């Protein structure tokens with residue numbers, strides 16, 4: 287449908303004959319890049335998030351809210367959809383996930399367009415470095431991270447093609463907590479959460495708290 291609209295638009299263009307195909311290609315490239323959100327429209331959706339994620343998405347440990355600044359829009363939208371559909375934040379005992387799930391369900395966030403706009407607005411936040419709060423052995427963590435790089439990238443920058451989010455620059459306490467949730471089955475438990483289900487067997491390589499702290503300390507050293 288979108289495609290036909292663009293073809294029609296091309297038919298109405300006036301100009302040299304070679305121009306239409308060139309413009310058509312440009313439009314196709316834009317379409318392939320996905321729907322980029324409108325940050326200005328997303329701004330009005332963010333104030334409700336500030337209490338737990340901070341006014342510029344730096345996170346708020348006292349409220350258990352992770353850093354959002356610096357995270358890729360595709361991942362932010364995906365997580366909001368998981369919270370909305372009950373694929374994240376519904377596991378027994380996951381109090382923090384339940385809190386967040388309630389926040390994802392406002393009627394103003396019901397469309398994918400709204401989520402794209404909100405993610406685009408979050409994308410305007412400055413990305414500040416995080417403080418290290420988890421004590422770990424960075425060298426030991428580097429060895430443990432080898433298996434993670436396939437989906438999260440060599441520098442933990444995130445790999446959209448593997449659905450692996452950016453980890454570098456995320457708060458260490460949040461990373462450690464999420465790894466434990468994957469281990470406990472509080473994330474990656476739902477049949478529609480394909481990414482989370484892929485992630486679960488990966489944390490089996492982190493056999494104890496020391497291993498979790500070590501890999502998290504290494505990830506924090508990459509920011």
Ligand code: HEC
Pocket residue numbers: 331332334335336337338339349350351352354357362365366382383385386389390404463
């Ligand atoms: C009452 C506090 C609270 C509010 C308000 C809140 N959140 Fe959250 N959010 C959380 C908590 C806590 C988590 C971590 C959940 C967990 O531990 O699994 C979270 C997690 C997230 C995540 C997942 C991040 C990741 O790396 O996986 C996203 C995205 C998110 N919130 C976006 C938002 C947006 C956008 C808003 C505003 C519409 C919002 N949150 C409002 C508490 C809140």
Ligand code: HEC
Pocket residue numbers: 364430431433434435436437438448449450451453456461462464465474479480481482483484485488489491492501
């Ligand atoms: C096979 C691919 C794959 C491998 C290998 C992998 N992950 Fe993941 N990881 C994912 C995906 C996909 C997600 C997003 C899950 C979702 O959408 O809920 C994820 C999510 C995470 C998260 C949550 C991030 C957030 O913002 O909430 C952490 C932390 C994490 N992975 C750490 C690791 C570590 C540490 C390793 C290595 C021991 C690892 N992952 C290996 C695919 C992988």
